[in-house]
Amino acid sequence: MGPAVSLVGLTRDFAELRAVDELTFDVVPGELFGIVGPDGAGKTTTLRMLAGVLRPTAGDALVAGVSIARNPEGVKHHIAYMSQRFGLYTDLTVRENIEFYADLYQIPRRERPPRLERLYAFSGLGPFEDRLAGQLSGGMKQKLGLCAALIHEPDILLLDEPTFGVDPISRRDLWLIIHEMVASGVTVIVSTAYLDEAERCDRVALFHKGRSEVVERPDVLQQRLHDQVLAVRTDQPRRARDLLRKHPAVRQAILFGDVVHVTLAESAADWPPARDHLTAHEIALLEERPIEPSLEDVFIDLVQGQEAGDA
């Protein structure tokens, strides 16, 4: 079996701006794939192209084997897409919205009750089925969006920042639903700006300025900086950070409270010269310990590395 989704040099320009820049990567069937990056990194543009609602400027992507450039309508039978902004009708009830999408996907009448029951079971929307969608909370709206997207049991689910602006409880519920979909064999591509959410994915693509810097498993990504990140407590945190930043053995230094997170240039062997640099400036080291790098450390490291390369 080939990849569920395969991007080949996928590019999109808006006037002068290149929003998505020659993306090339594959998503394996049944995978929970994260597109991670800050606002303006090209996440939404990429998902819109994969959903067949935006034409690429160059390149192509095969979604379930169908070209989005040549046959965008053909893609739509295989996918469900949930836009970042709530895309259902606020003046229709929960039930009417789901039935509307069931009609559009031509779900036979007799198949609807069990599907609805299942969707209501994991979304908890059952008691609200006669409520207007506009009167639901933010989290409930997103769950409704998922239900409408899942009514036709798609092979591939494209979710654009589904937890954006959603309270923590609903956020956890949404991720439970997503994991359940993956467990039942659906390929899920989800975009997020939250790096803690990225850690839930099987693999992530780190997006920055329309480019995908790296596609990897989150734990492997974190391993890249293994032994290279230290938490250092001193009596003069700000001065310590500024001194470390200028030191050649340090790639970056970030202040968290009174602790400086130091990312070393190559390996743990880079630390002693940097430490000597601090003591030479009469800064007292109160505590130093290696820490497990977070995805955030990796991401910032990648972005800064790229910007240094650009400069």
Added chain:
Amino acid sequence: MNPTRLWAIARKEAIQLRRDPRSLIMAFLLPVALLLFFGYAISYDVNNIEMAVVDESGSERSRALVHAFESSGYFDIVEYPARYADVDDLLQRAKVRVVMVIPPRFDRELAAGRDAAVQLLLDGSDANTATIAQNYAAAIVIRYSSDVLLHARRFVLPVEAETRVWYNETLESRNMIVPGLVAVIMSIIAAMLTALTIAREWERGTMEQLAATPVHRLDVVIGKLLPYVGIGLFDVALAIVAGLLIFGVPLRGNILLLAGLTLLFLLGALSFGMFISAAVKSQVLATQVAIQTTYLPAILLSGFIFSISTMPIALRAVTYAVPARYYVTVTKGIFLKGVGPEVLWVEALAMIIFAAAGLTLAIRSFRKELE
């Protein structure tokens, strides 16, 4: 096209319409309000013109002339100023529109068989009413003169025109206005109704979601059109009933023919609104464009008020591109003349062309794609 999807879109649109007070007002209240407003406001019938008489003769003959004015039904004599000097004030304050001055020698001149002049003063600031009042007054004076002649010498007028007005026997302008008004109101309302539909979905972000489903754009455009066709037909029916009951306009032709041609017209007008909506993608702009492109042409260039045959040739050419023109001919023809397809096939053909063009434009301009 797919019936399930088409029906799903139509049903969804109908539910949304039902729950949106603004759309309901525009769909059901506005047409009736416009019909009543225009129906009562536009009238060329000039009756009960306020008039003042300065009767300096004070004779039996002068009173007979005043009575002739009074009994005609066109003039309402509200003032009898004693002095000629008061006339100026009455006209300036628009208390009266016509003043007749009968000089002191009126009776003597008539008795002697000489010309007896009376003076008529008209308020020309409303030229239309003044012209009509002048014609009425002249007719009454001629009638009075001929009575005087006949009375004296048994004289017979050599030629007399026996006029009969067809189609609108009493020449009531309302009979001519109301059928045309139905056409004008529907051209405006129809385009405004559908101008919102597609633009609203783009603005609210629901179109992005809809575009990611396998629904065909034909299903979207035609499905959205269906509820509005129903509303349009209902509006026309309502307007016709109001015309018959409130304004007493006759309906002489075949009502089914009117329904069929109305359907053709509505398809064109509604599709045109949807084309605007799909092309500009903004509710405010779409509404403005819809009003601009329908309101003035429908009122000025449809033959509703201003006769097309008296327009300059360039303007007359433009009227052929105004769909309301054909529908005004249809409603007037069926209401007043009772004509059938043998006369109206030209209009039917024109409206078929407009409907096909509107639908094609709407479908072509709507894309399931973001920019």
